[in-house]
Amino acid sequence: MIKLFKVKEKQRELAENASGGAPVKKQTAGELRLHKVNFKPPLDFLLDMTRDISELNLPKSCTMQFPNGKDDLMNFEVSIRPDEGYYLGGTFLFSFQVSPIYPHEAPKVKCKTKVYHPNIDLEGNVCLNILREDWKPVLNINTVIYGLYHLFTEPNYEDPLNHDAAAVLRENPKMFESNVRRAMAGGYVGQTFFPRCM
Amino acid sequence: MADASVQSSRSRDLDKLLLRPGNLVGPRFEPGPEMRDDLQTYARVLVVGAGGLGCELLKDLALSGFRNLEVIDMDRIEVTNLNRQFLFRLEDVGKPKAEVASKRVMERISGVNIVPHFCRIEDKDISFYNDFNIIALGLDSIEARSYINSVACSFLEYDSDNNPREETIKPMVDGGTEGFKGHARVIMPGITPCFECTIWLFPPQVKFPLCTLAETPRTAAHCIEYAHLIKWNEVHGGVAFDPDNPQHMKWVYDEAVKRAELFGIPGVTYSLTQGVVKNIIPAIASTNAIISAACALETLKIATECSKTLSNYLTYNGAEGLHTKVTEFERDKDCLVCGPGVLIEVDPSVTLQKFIDLLEEHPKLRLSRVSVTHRGKNLYMQAPPVLEEMTRSNLSLTLFELMGKLSKDVVNVNGTTTKNDQKISCLRKLSVVFKGIDGVTDMDTAGGA
Numbered sequence: 001m002i003k004l005f006k007v008k009e010k011q012r013e014l015a016e017n018a019s020g021g022a023p024v025k026k027q028t029a030g031e032l033r034l035h036k037v038n039f040k041p042p043l044d045f046l047l048d049m050t051r052d053i054s055e056l057n058l059p060k061s062c063t064m065q066f067p068n069g070k071d072d073l074m075n076f077e078v079s080i081r082p083d084e085g086y087y088l089g090g091t092f093l094f095s096f097q098v099s100p101i102y103p104h105e106a107p108k109v110k111c112k113t114k115v116y117h118p119n120i121d122l123e124g125n126v127c128l129n130i131l132r133e134d135w136k137p138v139l140n141i142n143t144v145i146y147g148l149y150h151l152f153t154e155p156n157y158e159d160p161l162n163h164d165a166a167a168v169l170r171e172n173p174k175m176f177e178s179n180v181r182r183a184m185a186g187g188y189v190g191q192t193f194f195p196r197c198m
Numbered sequence: 199m200a201d202a203s204v205q206s207s208r209s210r211d212l213d214k215l216l217l218r219p220g221n222l223v224g225p226r227f228e229p230g231p232e233m234r235d236d237l238q239t240y241a242r243v244l245v246v247g248a249g250g251l252g253c254e255l256l257k258d259l260a261l262s263g264f265r266n267l268e269v270i271d272m273d274r275i276e277v278t279n280l281n282r283q284f285l286f287r288l289e290d291v292g293k294p295k296a297e298v299a300s301k302r303v304m305e306r307i308s309g310v311n312i313v314p315h316f317c318r319i320e321d322k323d324i325s326f327y328n329d330f331n332i333i334a335l336g337l338d339s340i341e342a343r344s345y346i347n348s349v350a351c352s353f354l355e356y357d358s359d360n361n362p363r364e365e366t367i368k369p370m371v372d373g374g375t376e377g378f379k380g381h382a383r384v385i386m387p388g389i390t391p392c393f394e395c396t397i398w399l400f401p402p403q404v405k406f407p408l409c410t411l412a413e414t415p416r417t418a419a420h421c422i423e424y425a426h427l428i429k430w431n432e433v434h435g436g437v438a439f440d441p442d443n444p445q446h447m448k449w450v451y452d453e454a455v456k457r458a459e460l461f462g463i464p465g466v467t468y469s470l471t472q473g474v475v476k477n478i479i480p481a482i483a484s485t486n487a488i489i490s491a492a493c494a495l496e497t498l499k500i501a502t503e504c505s506k507t508l509s510n511y512l513t514y515n516g517a518e519g520l521h522t523k524v525t526e527f528e529r530d531k532d533c534l535v536c537g538p539g540v541l542i543e544v545d546p547s548v549t550l551q552k553f554i555d556l557l558e559e560h561p562k563l564r565l566s567r568v569s570v571t572h573r574g575k576n577l578y579m580q581a582p583p584v585l586e587e588m589t590r591s592n593l594s595l596t597l598f599e600l601m602g603k604l605s606k607d608v609v610n611v612n613g614t615t616t617k618n619d620q621k622i623s624c625l626r627k628l629s630v631v632f633k634g635i636d637g638v639t640d641m642d643t644a645g646g647a
Binding site for chain 2: 001002003004005006007008009043044045046047048050051053054055056058063064065066069070071073099100101104105106119121122123125126127129132133135137159160161163
């Protein structure tokens with residue numbers, strides 16, 4: 001391709017000479033085009049996310065917020081309001097952080113609402129298999145949101161992150177239920193205070 | 199006299215490739231000293247990354263007759279780099295890799311000019327990348343490759359028969375190593391698969407379930423990840439963990455040791471902690487040297503056509519004996535990054551709403567429920583409702599205006615289409631050309647002048 005490189009270099013020199021020797025950049029179509037869009041890179045690799053978001057089919061009572069506006073789909077929040085189970089009536093906010101190589105890598109999800117839950121710890125870490133070990137590029141944001149929703153309708157004590165909550169759920173579901181109600185209404189469970197989230 | 203003899207001895211091996219005819223040469227290859235001189239004068243190569251591969255690449259390219267090189271890297275030299283990043287010395291620790299690497303190669307190889315860029319790849323205008331004839335990648339992340347690939351493919355233009363226009367092809371040579379394994383590949387956007395066509399080649403990272411870390415650790419890595427992912431946040435609250443901060447790393451190591459003692463698990467060391475947390479696989483100097491040599495040779499072959507290039511993906515494994523293989527991967531013809539897209543000609547007065555209606559009627563598309571994106575900007579999102587509301591006002595504006603009054607550019611659309619009576623989701627690249635707008639394209643005479 002050296003001949004082509006030569007032609008391009010000659011054109012560049014020509015452009016420089018034409019402007020009185022001042023070092024100007026060559027103005028090819030591509031460049032002119034780029035000048036006009038403020039040198040914005042195409043960001044094509046983010047498109048999987050655009051598609052995903054525009055095709056979301058959320059469970060009823062789930063809503064989304066995009067704190068950085070319409071052009072940043074890589075950071076957003078989802079609030080989930082379970083409509084059955086122990087957590088009925090509560091609202092739980094999750095933050096999503098999506099990598100540029102999504103869907104090659106799972107989104108990073110944190111629970112922003114302090115919750116008494118066997119699979120979510122007090123720092124907001126969530127134990128959901130598809131967020132870590134079982135993530136596959138065929139999964140998507142919709143699957144994750146349904147997975148999170150499912151954690152509220154079917155909390156399980158077999159994959160505990162909050163050990164105490166898991167033990168109570170396993171040994172005394174009635175007490176677990178009353179602990180959940182107390183936490184959601186805003187109050188203490190053991191030594192831990194949970195702000196109201198209903 | 200002395201100079202001339204040094205010169206001739208230095209290009210002796212290169213001359214064997216460039217001064218003599220051969221059976222494997224490209225159709226346009228014309229052997230002779232002019233080829234060698236042109237390579238020195240006109241070929242401009244960007245090396246992305248000045249680490250393990252980058253140091254090797256700069257040296258190899260400089261010794262292969264390239265004289266106009268630039269290198270970009272955002273990192274500073276660390277003491278742990280010194281075993282393999284051979285251009286750096288102990289007194290260089292803390293200095294920018296790109297700057298030291300350039301200086302060292304220029305000191306040792308006369309006539310070579312290397313311009314360093316100490317910054318992130320995203321900091322450069324995309325026109326910066328268009329000034330190079332070939333981009334050689336010595337990177338260690340998928341994200342960075344994906345970014346450069348997307349930039350290089352954005353220069354690509356197709357003719358009316360959907361053949362790539364040669365003068366818009368930005369060749370890339372990509373090297374990568376992990377321990378004793380490595381790859382070298384040639385990416386000719388529009389001709390061979392781009393990085394995005396074959397992103398599935400990269401194995402996903404191993405991630406342990408959080409509950410295993412929290413409840414039932416079984417390995418040293420589990421203990422380290424517990425300290426890193428769970429314990430850190432518990433103790434440090436809002437402070438983000440910084441893997442490059444030795445105090446942070448030491449804290450995680452100490453916590454991992456405690457955790458391992460508690461569960462009777464052996465094997466937590468400081469270097470394993472670094473490895474697990476930063477996802478480091480020990481780098482092997484000889485793997486870098488081998489992969490870089492392959493990349494430099496491919497760069498030379500692309501520039502001079504002194505031989506056919508690798509088609510198109512070489513893997514190397516030196517872990518047990520030696521295994522190496524070349525695989526010819528195929529392009530994804532619908533690739534959003536390097537594919538031609540569907541050509542759509544519209545009037546500049548067309549509103550976004552009208553454009554969306556056109557896509558529904560378009561015989562090749564028949565798209566409904568359409569969302570439109572242009573260079574990372576969402577012009578219209580049909581869902582979720584919160585985004586629909588934020589973008590709805592664009593529907594009455596003209597597409598021409600929304601696309602920055604360019605005579606032509608690519609937009610991406612997604613929506614649903616019907617195939618065999620089934621509704622399927624579909625993400626497409628459209629090459630939009632506005633009728634009657636004087637294209638600056640006509641002024642582009644590169645290759646034709």
